Amino acid sequence: MGRYIVRRTLFAIPTLIVISLIIFAILDLAPGDPTSQLPLTIPAEVRERIRESLGLNDPFLVKWLKWMQLMFINEPLNAIDGIFGTCIGDCENRARIISWSSRAPAMDIIWQRLPQTMWVLGVAFVLGIVIAIPVGVYSAYKQYSWFDNAGTFVTMVGFSVPVFFTGILAILVFSVWLGWFPSFYTTTHVVDWTSWDSIWFQFEQMVMPVTVLSLFNAAALSRFTRASVLDNLNEDYVRTARSKGLRENKVVTTHVMRNSMIPVVTLIALQVPGIFAGAIITETIFRINGLGQLLIISIGQSDVPMVQTLTFMFAFLIVLFNLVADVTYGVMDPRIRYD
Amino acid sequence: MATTHERVEEQRGLQTPGGGEHHRSLRQDVWRQFKKHKGAVVGLFLLGVIVFATIFGPMLYGIDPYAVDTSIANAPPSAEHPFGTDQLGRDLVARVLIGGRISLAVGFAAMLFGLILGSAIGVLSGFFRKLDGPLMRITDLFLALPILPLLLVIIMLWREPLRRTFGEELGIFLLVVFVIGVTSWMQTARVVRGDVLSLKEEEFVLAANSIGTRRRNVIMRHILPNTMSPIMVSAALGVAVAIITESALSFLGLGFPASFPTWGRLLFDGTNYLQLSPMRSIVPGVLISLTVMSVNYIGDGLRDALDPRLRSN
Amino acid sequence: MKKTRLLALLAVLAMVVAACGGTGEETTTTAVTGDDEATTTTSDDTTETTEAPTAGGAGEGGNLLLLQWQAVSQVNAYLSTGTKDLLAGSLVLEPLAEYDPTGAVVPALAAEIPTVENGGISEDLTQITWTLQDGIVWSDGSPLTADDVVFTWEYCSDEATGCQAAGNFVDIVSVEAVDDLTVTVTFEGAKPFPFVAFTGYSSPILQRAQFADCVGEAAVGCTEENFSPVGTGPYMVTEMRPEDTVLYEVNPNYRGFAEGRPFFGTVEIKGGGDAEATARSVLEIGEADYAWNLQVAPEILTPMEAAGIGSIAVNFTSSVEAIRVNQTDPDADPPSEYQGDPREPTGGTNPYFYDNPDLIRALSMAINREELNAVGYGVTGEPTCTFWPVGEEATTTFDWCLTQDVEGANAILDDLGYEDTDGDGIRETPDGLPLEWDYVTSTNAVRQSFQDLIAVYWEQIGVATNMSNEDAGLFFDGTCASDACIWKFFAPLQMYTNSSVGPDAATYFADYQCSAIPTSANSWGGGNIERHCTEEFDSTYEELSVTPLDDPGRIDLIHALQDDVLATSVIPLVNRGTVSAFANTIQGVGDLNGWDSEYWNVEDWTRSE
Numbered sequence A: 001m002g003r004y005i006v007r008r009t010l011f012a013i014p015t016l017i018v019i020s021l022i023i024f025a026i027l028d029l030a031p032g033d034p035t036s037q038l039p040l041t042i043p044a045e046v047r048e049r050i051r052e053s054l055g056l057n058d059p060f061l062v063k064w065l066k067w068m069q070l071m072f073i074n075e076p077l078n079a080i081d082g083i084f085g086t087c088i089g090d091c092e093n094r095a096r097i098i099s100w101s102s103r104a105p106a107m108d109i110i111w112q113r114l115p116q117t118m119w120v121l122g123v124a125f126v127l128g129i130v131i132a133i134p135v136g137v138y139s140a141y142k143q144y145s146w147f148d149n150a151g152t153f154v155t156m157v158g159f160s161v162p163v164f165f166t167g168i169l170a171i172l173v174f175s176v177w178l179g180w181f182p183s184f185y186t187t188t189h190v191v192d193w194t195s196w197d198s199i200w201f202q203f204e205q206m207v208m209p210v211t212v213l214s215l216f217n218a219a220a221l222s223r224f225t226r227a228s229v230l231d232n233l234n235e236d237y238v239r240t241a242r243s244k245g246l247r248e249n250k251v252v253t254t255h256v257m258r259n260s261m262i263p264v265v266t267l268i269a270l271q272v273p274g275i276f277a278g279a280i281i282t283e284t285i286f287r288i289n290g291l292g293q294l295l296i297i298s299i300g301q302s303d304v305p306m307v308q309t310l311t312f313m314f315a316f317l318i319v320l321f322n323l324v325a326d327v328t329y330g331v332m333d334p335r336i337r338y339d
Numbered sequence B: 001m002a003t004t005h006e007r008v009e010e011q012r013g014l015q016t017p018g019g020g021e022h023h024r025s026l027r028q029d030v031w032r033q034f035k036k037h038k039g040a041v042v043g044l045f046l047l048g049v050i051v052f053a054t055i056f057g058p059m060l061y062g063i064d065p066y067a068v069d070t071s072i073a074n075a076p077p078s079a080e081h082p083f084g085t086d087q088l089g090r091d092l093v094a095r096v097l098i099g100g101r102i103s104l105a106v107g108f109a110a111m112l113f114g115l116i117l118g119s120a121i122g123v124l125s126g127f128f129r130k131l132d133g134p135l136m137r138i139t140d141l142f143l144a145l146p147i148l149p150l151l152l153v154i155i156m157l158w159r160e161p162l163r164r165t166f167g168e169e170l171g172i173f174l175l176v177v178f179v180i181g182v183t184s185w186m187q188t189a190r191v192v193r194g195d196v197l198s199l200k201e202e203e204f205v206l207a208a209n210s211i212g213t214r215r216r217n218v219i220m221r222h223i224l225p226n227t228m229s230p231i232m233v234s235a236a237l238g239v240a241v242a243i244i245t246e247s248a249l250s251f252l253g254l255g256f257p258a259s260f261p262t263w264g265r266l267l268f269d270g271t272n273y274l275q276l277s278p279m280r281s282i283v284p285g286v287l288i289s290l291t292v293m294s295v296n297y298i299g300d301g302l303r304d305a306l307d308p309r310l311r312s313n
Numbered sequence C: 001m002k003k004t005r006l007l008a009l010l011a012v013l014a015m016v017v018a019a020c021g022g023t024g025e026e027t028t029t030t031a032v033t034g035d036d037e038a039t040t041t042t043s044d045d046t047t048e049t050t051e052a053p054t055a056g057g058a059g060e061g062g063n064l065l066l067l068q069w070q071a072v073s074q075v076n077a078y079l080s081t082g083t084k085d086l087l088a089g090s091l092v093l094e095p096l097a098e099y100d101p102t103g104a105v106v107p108a109l110a111a112e113i114p115t116v117e118n119g120g121i122s123e124d125l126t127q128i129t130w131t132l133q134d135g136i137v138w139s140d141g142s143p144l145t146a147d148d149v150v151f152t153w154e155y156c157s158d159e160a161t162g163c164q165a166a167g168n169f170v171d172i173v174s175v176e177a178v179d180d181l182t183v184t185v186t187f188e189g190a191k192p193f194p195f196v197a198f199t200g201y202s203s204p205i206l207q208r209a210q211f212a213d214c215v216g217e218a219a220v221g222c223t224e225e226n227f228s229p230v231g232t233g234p235y236m237v238t239e240m241r242p243e244d245t246v247l248y249e250v251n252p253n254y255r256g257f258a259e260g261r262p263f264f265g266t267v268e269i270k271g272g273g274d275a276e277a278t279a280r281s282v283l284e285i286g287e288a289d290y291a292w293n294l295q296v297a298p299e300i301l302t303p304m305e306a307a308g309i310g311s312i313a314v315n316f317t318s319s320v321e322a323i324r325v326n327q328t329d330p331d332a333d334p335p336s337e338y339q340g341d342p343r344e345p346t347g348g349t350n351p352y353f354y355d356n357p358d359l360i361r362a363l364s365m366a367i368n369r370e371e372l373n374a375v376g377y378g379v380t381g382e383p384t385c386t387f388w389p390v391g392e393e394a395t396t397t398f399d400w401c402l403t404q405d406v407e408g409a410n411a412i413l414d415d416l417g418y419e420d421t422d423g424d425g426i427r428e429t430p431d432g433l434p435l436e437w438d439y440v441t442s443t444n445a446v447r448q449s450f451q452d453l454i455a456v457y458w459e460q461i462g463v464a465t466n467m468s469n470e471d472a473g474l475f476f477d478g479t480c481a482s483d484a485c486i487w488k489f490f491a492p493l494q495m496y497t498n499s500s501v502g503p504d505a506a507t508y509f510a511d512y513q514c515s516a517i518p519t520s521a522n523s524w525g526g527g528n529i530e531r532h533c534t535e536e537f538d539s540t541y542e543e544l545s546v547t548p549l550d551d552p553g554r555i556d557l558i559h560a561l562q563d564d565v566l567a568t569s570v571i572p573l574v575n576r577g578t579v580s581a582f583a584n585t586i587q588g589v590g591d592l593n594g595w596d597s598e599y600w601n602v603e604d605w606t607r608s609e
Helices: A002-028 A044-053 A060-084 A106-141 A146-160 A163-177 A196-233 A236-243 A248-286 A291-300 A304-332 B002-015 B020-036 B038-061 B092-127 B129-144 B147-166 B168-182 B186-200 B203-210 B215-226 B228-251 B263-271 B279-306 B308-312 C002-013 C083-090 C146-157 C208-214 C216-221 C223-227 C275-285 C298-305 C357-365 C369-376 C406-416 C445-459 C505-512 C535-544 C554-568
Strands: C063-068 C097-099 C105-107 C127-131 C172-179 C182-187 C235-241 C245-250 C266-271 C310-315 C320-325 C381-383 C436-442 C464-470 C493-498 C570-576 C578-583
Touching: A002 A060, A002 A304, A002 B129, A002 B147, A060 A106, A060 A304, A106 A146, A106 A196, A106 A248, A106 A291, A106 A304, A106 C235, A146 A196, A146 B038, A146 B279, A163 A196, A163 A248, A163 B228, A163 B263, A163 B279, A163 C275, A196 A248, A236 A248, A248 A291, A248 A304, A248 B147, A291 A304, A291 B147, A304 B129, A304 B147, B020 B038, B020 B279, B038 B092, B038 B279, B092 B129, B092 B168, B092 B186, B092 B215, B092 B228, B092 B263, B092 B279, B129 B186, B147 B168, B147 B228, B168 B228, B186 B215, B186 B228, B203 B215, B215 B228, B228 B263, B228 B279, B263 B279, C063 C083, C063 C275, C083 C266, C146 C172, C146 C182, C146 C208, C208 C216, C208 C223, C275 C298, C275 C310, C275 C578, C298 C310, C298 C578, C357 C406, C357 C554, C357 C570, C369 C381, C369 C445, C369 C570, C436 C445, C445 C464, C445 C493, C505 C535, C505 C554, C535 C554, C554 C570
Parallel strands: C063 C266, C436 C464, C436 C493
Antiparallel strands: C097 C105, C127 C182, C172 C182, C235 C245, C245 C266, C310 C578, C320 C493, C320 C570, C381 C570
C-alpha cells in the first residue's frame, strides 16, 4: 500500500509537468494582447514598451522554463515562508508570477479569493452530500416506491436543468421581485461569529448560490448513491445477512452502507476539483468575486500569467484528488490489491 | 465502478456469446425492457418531438428567424408571435427552432466524435497490450486537465483561424464540436477498455483467434458488438453533457457569436431582458433542460435495459 | 410579512431574523440632472465650492458604495489597464489641473491655470510654468513640492516602467523645478494646448518619497505602492483586492478637510457582474449609490429608472460610433497598404471610395440615424453628423445627414452613373463593379443591430453589404496579431467607436494626417485607420498646430479639418454618451464628467435621506 501511494505520487509529477506544458503552450499561442484594453489613442510605441516590460517578447522555451521555475520552486518556497514566517534564501527579492493587469503576484490574488469561493462552493458541496446520501440510500432501498419515483424525477430535473438557468431565475425572483437577498456578494465581509447581524449578512448573501448549487450537486450524487446501493442490495451477502435473521435496519446501515459507500466516497473525492470548475459559472451568475470569476476576467483581459496559474492550480487539484480517491479506495476496500 | 462493470460483463458474456441470431433477440429483449421504463419512453418521445420540430419546424413555421423589424421590437407573446420578439423584432419561435438545430447538432456531433475517439482508444488499449500503457496514461492525463478553463481558452484562441478557414458558421461549429468531443472521450475509453479486457478472455474470442481470424475482424465482429451497451449508455450521457457544455460556453459569451442563435446563446442574450420579456430566457432554458432531461432518462432506461441482472428480474 | 415568509422558508435553520437588507426606500428627491452651470472658463482660481455639506465634520457621512462592473486591477494610474483603474486612482491621486464636465481646464493642485496673458505659457507656446497651491500635503503629512511633479515625469517617461500615459509626456523635453512650488515644462515645439501632461485623471502626481524605488523595471514589483499610493486627494486606500474591491477612508490631511469635505467617511468600489446587473442594483434594488459605464440597451435601462430609487446621468463627449471607409484597396496585394509616400499606396486606392465624396454622401443620406439611436442607445446616445460633436468645434456642414433621404441618395447614385445593369438589385459602377462590400465590426449586440439596420437602408439604394463581426479582443488587439484588427483594416468598411482622450479637438485630429497611417512598416501603429490622406488636411493641420487657443480663426481651422475627413472617410452615426446611474439620495454631483474622472468632485458629494 505504502509503495503504491509513493508510486502514484511520483507519477503525478510528470503528469503535472506535461499538463503545465500543454497549458502554457495553448496560452502562449493565444493572439490576445494585454494592451488591448487600453484606449485606442495610446500610441503603438507605448504599447510595445508595455509589452516589453511584461517580458512578452522572450522565446517560448525561455518563457516556459522561467514560468516553471516560478511555479514549482519560487511559489512553493514563498508559501512555506508565508506559513511558517521563515525566510529561505533570498526571500526579499524572490521573483513571483506577476499578473499583467494588476501587477501583483498571481498567487496572492488567488489566495485572497479562496475564502469566498470556499464559503459558497464548499458549503454547497457539503450540503449537497448531506442531502444526497440519505435520499439516495432511501430511494434505492424503496426502489420503485413513490419516494423513489419522485426522488428520481427531482434529481433528474436537478441534474438536467443547467445551473445558469436556475441561478438566473433565482435572482429574478428573490433579488429583483421580492428583494429578499442581495444580488451581489460582498467579499470584504468578515464573519463575526459573535454577532447575529454579521452571521445573518453572510447567510443572506450565500443563500441563493448555495441553494442552487447544492441542489445540483445533490442531484448527481444521489443518483449515483442510489445506483451503488442498488448494486449491493442484490448481492449475496445481503441475502445471507437477512437469512441470518438480522434486522433490516442493521442490514442496511452496517452491511449495505459500508460497501456501497466505497464508490460514493471515491466519487466525492473526484468531484472536489469540480467545485472549482463549477465556480466559473456560479460566480459569474451570482457576482461572487471568487476564483472562477477571476479566471473569466483574466481571460477577457488576456492576463496570461493569471490564466496560466489558475488553470494550473485547477489541474493540480484534479491530480491531487485523483490520488486521494485512489488511496481512499484502497484503504476502504481491502479486496483491492495493488501491485 | 470498473469492478462492478466487469462483473456485469462476465455475466452477460455468458448469456450472449455474440452470435447473429442471439443478437437479434437481445435487441428485442432490450427494447422490451426499455419500454418498461416509463421515464425513458417519455424521454424518447419528447426528444423525438424536439428533434422533429427543429428539423422541420423552421420550414413549416414560415417566419424568417433573422428578419429584422424594429417596429415590433420586444413584443410580448401574441397570436402572431407566440413567444414574442427580441430587441430587433425577430420572432422568438423561429429563432428557438433554428437555434435548436444548432444546439442539437452540436450535441450529437460532439457525442459521436467523443464516442468514436473513446471507443477506438478503449478497444485499442484493451486489445493490444503494448498500447495499453501509453493510451491509458494519455487518458489519465486528459482526465487531469481542467476542462472548462481549457475550453474557454482554446475557444478564445482558435475561433479566429477556424473562422477564416471554414467560414463563420462552420468554423465555430467545428471548433465547439471538436473541443467538446476531445475533452469528453475519456470515460468511454475507460469503460470500453474494461469491457474489452474481459471479453478478450471469453471463449468465443479465444475461439475466433484460434481459427486464425484476423485481428481487425475479431475487433469488428466479436469485440465491438459486445461493447455496445456501455457505448450506448455513454452516448446518451455524452449528448446531455455536450448540450450543457455548449450552452454553458455560449452563456459565458465564449461559444457561438450573437448572430448564431443557439439555445445557450439565446438564453445568454435573454438574461438582460428578463423583466421586459422573460420568455426570451425561459423558453430556451426550458428547452435545454427538457432535452437534457429526455436524454438522461433515455440513458437511464438504456442502462436498465442493458443490465442483464435487472433484465432477468 | 416579509419576515414571516423568510422564516417559513428558512425555519430549519432557526435563525434569528435580524434586520433584512435595506431595500427600496421610497425617496422622491430628484438628483443628478444637469443644473444650470454656466460654462466655466479657465481662469477660475479655486476649486469650485458647491453648497457645504450638512453640518458636521468631514468623513461623517458613512459609506459610499460605487459599482464598477469592470473591477479595478490596481490604483496607480500610470500602470492602469483602463478607465476602471484610472477612476479608482482619482479618489487618491490628483493632477495639477482637471477637466470639468464641459471640457474646460480647471485647477486641482495648481494655484491657477497658466495662460499666455498671466505669463504661465511662453509667447512661442513651447513652455508652460505651473505654480502649486501653497500648503498642500500628502496623506502621510509631508508637503507636496515641485520635485514630485518632476519625479512623475521621470517615472512615466522611463521606457521600462511600461507607463500607459507615456503618450502624455512624449513631446516634453524637460520638466524642471524652479522652486518648491513652481515647475516649468518645456516642449519640443509649439504646443498650443499644453494641458495634457499633469492634467486629468490619466496623469496625476506621484510622490517621489514613495515611488523613488519603483522606476523602470522595478515598477512591476511595487505591488504595495501601486495598490495604495500616497496621494493628495480626499481618500486613502485601506484595502485593495485586485479585480474585486477597493476600500478607502477619508484622508485627514486633505485640504478641504477643515471645511468638512469630503462628506463620506469611507468609499467602496465594488467590481464584478455586468453593466445591466449593476444598473439594476442602483436603480431598482437600491443596494448601491452609483453604477458606472452602463452600456445597456435603452429598453432595459429606461424602465429601471421608473422604480424611482435612482436616476440615469449622461454626458456627451466625442465617443462617436461611425462607419470607417477604407481609402485603400483591401482586395489589392498587399491589401490596404501604404508604403513610402503615403499618397502612393502600393496596393492602390480604393476603387469605390477614394476621393469619392458623392458616394459617401449617398451612403450617409440613406441612413436613418434616429432609428439607429433609438434601437441602440435611446437617451444615452444622440444622432450625429461629425466625429467631434461637442461645443463650437463641432462642424455643421453635414447636418443634412440627420434626416434620412433615400430618394435623394438614389438620385445621387443615378447621377454618378451607378445603375443596376444586371437586374440583381445591386447597382454597378460604370466599370461594372457591383456596389457590394464587406462590413465588419466587433461582436456586440448593438453593433449587430446597427449592421442589420444599415444593410436594410442600403438595400433600398441598391447597395449590398456582407456583414461580419470579429471578437472584440481581436478586433481591438493593439498587437494586430490577427488580420482582424482595426488597424490593418483589410475590409472596405468597418464600424467602431473612437473617442478623444482629452478635450482638445486639435490633438485628436492629429490622427488624420498622412503620417499617421498604420502600415506593416510601422507595425500597424498609427491612428489614421481610414488611411485618409489629403494635402489640404495636412497643411491645415500644420497651421492649426501653431495657432494659440484664443485665436478666433482656430475654430474655422478645426471645422475645415473635420469637413475634409467627413467628405470621404468617416460616416458618423451616433454620439455615445457616458452613462452612469446614481441613487437619488446622492447630492452635489453636478453634471457627469465625460472628460475626466466621474469622481472628479467626489469631495462635494453628499447624501440626503
